[in-house]
Amino acid sequence: MVYPIASRNGNSVDVDPAQANRRVQAWHLALMLVLAVFVARAFYVQVIRHDYYRSVALEDQLKQYEVPAARGIISAYDGKQTVPIVLNQKLYTVYADPSFIKDPDKAADSIAKAIGGKASDYRKLMDDKQRRYVVLAKKVDKTAKDKLLAYKYPGIGAQEHPYRTYPQGSLAGQILGFVNDEGQGTYGIEQSLHDRLAGKPGELKAITDAQGVPLAANGSNIESDPVAGQDVTLTLDIGIQKQVEQLLEKGIKADNAESGSAVVMDLNNGAIKAMANYPNYDPGKYYEVEDAGVFNNSAVTHPIEIGSIMKTLTTAAALDQGVIKPDTSYYDPSFYVVDKFRITNIEEDGGAGNRNIAQLLNLSLNTGAVWELMQMGGGQINQKARSAWYDYMANRYMFGKETGIEQTGENPGLVPDPADNGAAIDLTYANTAFGQAMLATPLQTAGAMAAVLNGGTYYKPQLIAATSDKAGKMVPRAPQIIKQGVVSKAVSDAMVPLMQYVVDNHDIKPAFDQSRYVVGGKTGTAQIAKPDGGYYENEFNGTYLGFVGGDKPQYVIAVFVNKPKVGRSQYAGTAAAQPIFADIGHMLIKNSYVIPKSK
Amino acid sequence: MAMGRQQRQLGGMNRNQNAVSFRNNNGGNGGKTMLGPISNTIILMVLACLLGLLYLTQVTKTNAYGYVINDLQQQQSQLKADHEDLAVASARLQSLDRVQNSEVAKNMTAVAPSGSVKP
Numbered sequence: 282m283v284y285p286i287a288s289r290n291g292n293s294v295d296v297d298p299a300q301a302n303r304r305v306q307a308w309h310l311a312l313m314l315v316l317a318v319f320v321a322r323a324f325y326v327q328v329i330r331h332d333y334y335r336s337v338a339l340e341d342q343l344k345q346y347e348v349p350a351a352r353g354i355i356s357a358y359d360g361k362q363t364v365p366i367v368l369n370q371k372l373y374t375v376y377a378d379p380s381f382i383k384d385p386d387k388a389a390d391s392i393a394k395a396i397g398g399k400a401s402d403y404r405k406l407m408d409d410k411q412r413r414y415v416v417l418a419k420k421v422d423k424t425a426k427d428k429l430l431a432y433k434y435p436g437i438g439a440q441e442h443p444y445r446t447y448p449q450g451s452l453a454g455q456i457l458g459f460v461n462d463e464g465q466g467t468y469g470i471e472q473s474l475h476d477r478l479a480g481k482p483g484e485l486k487a488i489t490d491a492q493g494v495p496l497a498a499n500g501s502n503i504e505s506d507p508v509a510g511q512d513v514t515l516t517l518d519i520g521i522q523k524q525v526e527q528l529l530e531k532g533i534k535a536d537n538a539e540s541g542s543a544v545v546m547d548l549n550n551g552a553i554k555a556m557a558n559y560p561n562y563d564p565g566k567y568y569e570v571e572d573a574g575v576f577n578n579s580a581v582t583h584p585i586e587i588g589s590i591m592k593t594l595t596t597a598a599a600l601d602q603g604v605i606k607p608d609t610s611y612y613d614p615s616f617y618v619v620d621k622f623r624i625t626n627i628e629e630d631g632g633a634g635n636r637n638i639a640q641l642l643n644l645s646l647n648t649g650a651v652w653e654l655m656q657m658g659g660g661q662i663n664q665k666a667r668s669a670w671y672d673y674m675a676n677r678y679m680f681g682k683e684t685g686i687e688q689t690g691e692n693p694g695l696v697p698d699p700a701d702n703g704a705a706i707d708l709t710y711a712n713t714a715f716g717q718a719m720l721a722t723p724l725q726t727a728g729a730m731a732a733v734l735n736g737g738t739y740y741k742p743q744l745i746a747a748t749s750d751k752a753g754k755m756v757p758r759a760p761q762i763i764k765q766g767v768v769s770k771a772v773s774d775a776m777v778p779l780m781q782y783v784v785d786n787h788d789i790k791p792a793f794d795q796s797r798y799v800v801g802g803k804t805g806t807a808q809i810a811k812p813d814g815g816y817y818e819n820e821f822n823g824t825y826l827g828f829v830g831g832d833k834p835q836y837v838i839a840v841f842v843n844k845p846k847v848g849r850s851q852y853a854g855t856a857a858a859q860p861i862f863a864d865i866g867h868m869l870i871k872n873s874y875v876i877p878k879s880k
Numbered sequence: 881m882a883m884g885r886q887q888r889q890l891g892g893m894n895r896n897q898n899a900v901s902f903r904n905n906n907g908g909n910g911g912k913t914m915l916g917p918i919s920n921t922i923i924l925m926v927l928a929c930l931l932g933l934l935y936l937t938q939v940t941k942t943n944a945y946g947y948v949i950n951d952l953q954q955q956q957s958q959l960k961a962d963h964e965d966l967a968v969a970s971a972r973l974q975s976l977d978r979v980q981n982s983e984v985a986k987n988m989t990a991v992a993p994s995g996s997v998k999p
Contacts, residue, residue: 309917316921370968371961423965448971490943497946498939523976 344489349443350480353510353749355457355470357517364519367457367471370446373426373439375417379407381436388434395429396421420444445471451563453522455578456515456556456688456744459564467567468576470513470744472689477748480510512749516552521545524868525555529840532861533559536845538823542580542723543861544839545869548731548828550760551740553686554836554874556580556724577690584694584720585841588807588854589645590826591716595653596638597733597776598673601768604656607775610637617651619662620708624651627852639782642803650714662707667699670710677739677767678729680721684742695720716805716824727839730826732767733776734834739764777801777834780827787855789863793870797877799834800866802827804854809844820844823853825862829869831876838865 326334355367375396382388389404396418406415417437421429426439445460458469466475487495487502495502525543533541545555558579562570570576577583599605615633616625626646641649651662658666674680674696681696696719697709712718721729724742732739741761750756768776780801784793793800805824808816823842828834845857869875915923972978979985 305916305918309921312918312921364974365967365971368964368968368971370964423961446968448968448975450975450977452976490946494950495946496943497949498942519976 339488342488344485344487344493344495346485348483348485348507350482350507351509352443352445352460352480353474353478353512355478355513355515357453357515357519357522358746359519363514366447366449366452366515366519368446368448370444371423371441372419372444373421373423373441374419375421375426375429375437375439377407377415377417377438378413378436379410379415380413382407382434388432388437391432391434392417392429392437395432396425445564447563447565449519449523450565451561452519452526453515453517453556454562454564455558455576455580456517457564458576458689459567461567468689469564469578470515470687471564473687474511474513474745478510478513481508483507509753512753512755513745514747514755515744516547516554516746517556517744518554518874520872521869521874522555522557524872525865526557526559526561528861528864528868529557530559532840532857532864533842533845535860536823536842536847536857538845538857539843540579541840541842541861542583543841543865544580544723544727544837545865546724546727546731546742546837546839548735548834548837549740551728551731551742552746552760553724553742553744556744578688580723580841581684581686581688582690582692582722584692584722584725585822585824585843586717586719586807586810587721587726587826587841588716588805588822588824589647589650590726590803590805590824590839590854591714591719592642592645592650593776593780593803593826594673594678594729594733595650595670595714596642596779597768597772598670598677599653599656600772600775601673602657602669605638605653607638607779610635611649611652612636613641613646613648613652615648617648617711619651619711620705622705622708624648624708624711639779642779643783643786645715645804647715651711654711654714662711664699664701667706667710670713671696671699674713674719677764678725678732679739679763680719680725680729684724684728686724686742687744692720692722694722694725716807723839723841726824726826727837729767730828730839731837732764734773734828734837736770736773737765737767738762739767777828784827787859789859791867793829793863793866797831798870798875799830799832799878800827801834802838802859802862804852804859806852806854821853823847823855823857823859825854825858827862827866829866829875831878835875836869838862840865 352369354365354369356363356365358364375392377388379385385404385407386400389400389407392398392403393400398418403417406417409415421439429437430439443464447454447457454469456469458467458471458473460471461467464479466472466478471478483504483506485495485502485504487504488499489495525545529541529543532538540559542558543555544553544557546553556578560575562575567576596605600607605611613633613636616623618624624647626644626648636644636646636649638649640646641653654666654670655661657669658664675682681694683691683693685691697706697713699706699710709718728739728742739762741763743758743761745758747755747757777799778801780803781795781799782801783804784800784802785795787804803826805826807822807824809820809822810816821844823840823845825838825840828837830836840858840861842853842857842861845853847853847856870877
């Protein structure tokens, strides 16, 4: 059928509907073909080459960031409250690209004004135009950084870095350790508790815009929050720690000693209230230290032959075995020959005669300590004596074993095997009775003495008083008992007056007021072994092991002074270590850290 | 009347009337207007474009929240940094060395406990 339609000139034109349909269909087909080309191309790009184009797109758009976790804060006690001693702070590294700086003199002056330092130094650093990155200063605080960037010098910028900050300066530096530039805890608490303190970094994986801002509409963005590191409260009291550090330094300098350590331990729970070494360092300036040995906490890493302070522990062992009593008297011949070697006493105190246990300790009789060892063997040094004494040294006083304190590089020291090795083992053991031929650290001796004085419980020496839980609440750490029955309660009670007797009969100025406080101790002057055998003639270490308290002993104090230069007629223990002990004891009393006697 | 007009158109066009009209009354649609396949396709494309536009507006709007979030996170980060700085400043001001060297401390006199302190 043909339909007439109007033409342009008004004349009607006959249009065949079938022909019109074919035209429309042709256009439709053409359109469909074009669309099909688009669809096919889209299919190729989006389906067949999906992986390729996806990876190409993601290279530009997908950004992956590690969100750093805040490192745990370290606090310590200041009396009953706690104060932070290690904190986190964001500081800035200021850098320059010298090729952008047109007027280096002016820029250097501005830098010096903003962040301090010498303009000439900055000028020199910016001289080399070939270098594109020069670090001008590190650890610049925000105020100084903002001041510098306000100048808007092209080529000068600042990059943020997290740092550990030590508001108390060098206080407890060797206990704390430091965090190096790679964020790794190094030495001390920072290393031993690194995993706990560091926390777990978060992750942000997101499609971003050109400026790196994550686009929120991307459903496949991954964001996991960082888990902050645990906060830690140390058992240290900063007041005690500070003063012990000062008193130790004063004592060591007075005696021209090489080095030294002091430990103050709460003997009723093993908590370390102070642990100091000299020389020490400021962990905030660890990079200025020239001798890496200073990083070590010598109170746990440097065992020595402890000398006559061991006689208190030998006496406690003999008393505990029941082979002597506190009021026992014995005849001291002034020397013993053991394995063909002659063991003697110091000249002025060592004559033959009847002695009691208090005199044995006060006069520091080597022969008395050997005699006590002999009593453990039924009157002679033999396998029985060696085994019994070894049991006390190794299994009760925990010598020769790491205490497990939260410090790195702990040295277990040495206790000789009691089995007969055919190499003068009796002589070796005779020497251990007065603190030679064995090795122990100040911390180990403090731990052992604490067990002897507190009724016989060996508490694990600990520096951690509390750690934070997931909610940030501080959870106290209970004292950890390693061994009970180290010595009996009766022996513990007996040791107090014996050690008081020593303090009362030594020249300590000012004297301790034993009517209000209980103070006891024992000196030690230890020979120093040569690397190739034998001992140095004129070099000694001075040691002191004592306690202060009121109704009962409260703190054990161990002082080690290495190679003090004391007079020829003096002994290192009495001349060098004892004054430091006395100073620390008086300090504890004067500052009311010690609870006086109730009656 | 629609029928009358249609009859006129079919019967013959007025002069100078350059309109082309095509009506197919054979489909049995009772006189209803039908869209051709091109119109359908174009309408579909327009609808697809509208949908795309709607999607883009929504995505853009959502992405804009990313900038808000980013700003807030930067603020939070800055506040944390300020808090850290203040905590450090506070700790430094209370440090033992500073207290020991303060004018107040220098004017103090050391004394020993004069009486028994009972717990």
